[in-house]
Amino acid sequence: MSARDYDVKWALAPTKKESAYDTQIVNGDLTAAWPFKDLDLADFNLDLMSDRDEYGRGHEWPTDTEIELKDAAFRRGFDLSCESLAWILAFGLGTVSSAQQGETAAYLHTIKPLAPGTSVQLPSLSVVEQLNTGAKRLFTGLCVSDFAISGEGPNGRLKLEANFMGSGTKAASSIDMPSLTAVHFLRMGDVTFSLGPSGSEVDISSRLKRFSFGWNNQLMGDDGYYPGTGSVRGRLEYGVKRNFTCSFTLRHSGDTTDHDYLDNQTELSLIVAIDTGTAIADSYNWLANLYAPKYVVTKLTPTIIDGLEYVDIEIEGRYDSTAVGPFYASVMTSETGYLTASS
Numbered sequence: 001m002s003a004r005d006y007d008v009k010w011a012l013a014p015t016k017k018e019s020a021y022d023t024q025i026v027n028g029d030l031t032a033a034w035p036f037k038d039l040d041l042a043d044f045n046l047d048l049m050s051d052r053d054e055y056g057r058g059h060e061w062p063t064d065t066e067i068e069l070k071d072a073a074f075r076r077g078f079d080l081s082c083e084s085l086a087w088i089l090a091f092g093l094g095t096v097s098s099a100q101q102g103e104t105a106a107y108l109h110t111i112k113p114l115a116p117g118t119s120v121q122l123p124s125l126s127v128v129e130q131l132n133t134g135a136k137r138l139f140t141g142l143c144v145s146d147f148a149i150s151g152e153g154p155n156g157r158l159k160l161e162a163n164f165m166g167s168g169t170k171a172a173s174s175i176d177m178p179s180l181t182a183v184h185f186l187r188m189g190d191v192t193f194s195l196g197p198s199g200s201e202v203d204i205s206s207r208l209k210r211f212s213f214g215w216n217n218q219l220m221g222d223d224g225y226y227p228g229t230g231s232v233r234g235r236l237e238y239g240v241k242r243n244f245t246c247s248f249t250l251r252h253s254g255d256t257t258d259h260d261y262l263d264n265q266t267e268l269s270l271i272v273a274i275d276t277g278t279a280i281a282d283s284y285n286w287l288a289n290l291y292a293p294k295y296v297v298t299k300l301t302p303t304i305i306d307g308l309e310y311v312d313i314e315i316e317g318r319y320d321s322t323a324v325g326p327f328y329a330s331v332m333t334s335e336t337g338y339l340t341a342s343s
Helices: 082-093 257-264
Strands: 008-012 043-050 065-079 094-100 107-113 125-131 136-152 159-166 170-172 191-196 208-216 243-251 268-281 284-305 308-317 328-333
Touching: 065 136, 082 094, 082 107, 082 136, 082 159, 082 284, 082 328, 191 208, 208 284, 243 284, 257 284
Parallel strands: none
Antiparallel strands: 008 125, 043 065, 065 159, 094 107, 107 328, 125 136, 136 159, 136 170, 136 208, 191 268, 208 243, 243 308, 268 284, 284 308, 284 328
16 A cells, blocks of 8 residues: 555435435445545444453463454544535434425425434434545444534634444445535635524624534444344434533623623523525525524633633523424525435
């Protein structure tokens, strides 16, 4: 292998999910490849059982090993685009409703968490990974373990990081790897940052320094192994308590408003609207909206940045029945829908 074999390619299905957990998405649906950052490779682990501790063989050295369990994991970092955001949110939260905008090629996708008490099996996906021009490896039964969305001024691209856990199923693939797919990036300069009591949110974008949203499904990896599945997982369900985090840094307002929100535990609403200004069709742009519809401030820390006073704010999201949780999103893309089962 050449010292310059640095490239990693990833083939994925942008809208398709596995028809059942650990059932391969058909090759014909693995048509997309998006640029990503932070080079890493699939982490494929084997839990091996050795006969080293067995007696009666006349020596202390192992002579045999068996595979007990298989495991697979990925991490991917992206410059945030409408395409990658819709894909990660769909698989990371679990439900999508899509609506065509007029008679155009634009579709608004509202993406929410799986409701408590309904299915606990997250939608799963398949990907093919290739290092440079080497072997292509198919991984199936992948679910989004956690993801983080962040932005920081002055006007760079927003960031997306996601971790995946898989069934442990791996196979050689012969598909033709797709070329990089054009995507529509989301930037800090496109953000409108509004907060306040629900229905009375105020645009305070001029005060925003940075923000981050985090979601963790607390995947129950060990529970996925059970009699009858062999060495791979037979399910990958979200945990008893999923976790949502959000923080942001604001330039000091000059009054006590931020502190009052903390001291009074005022229930607030946060909307991060991101509009690229680029049309899909007619007046419908590539855009995304992130919502924390009910939250309270739990921590406020004054800080100095470039000689100016700021406040670092952490929040706790509360359950909202319409959002089916503390966080949801909407994304406008040209795809007609997401989480359609691959045949």
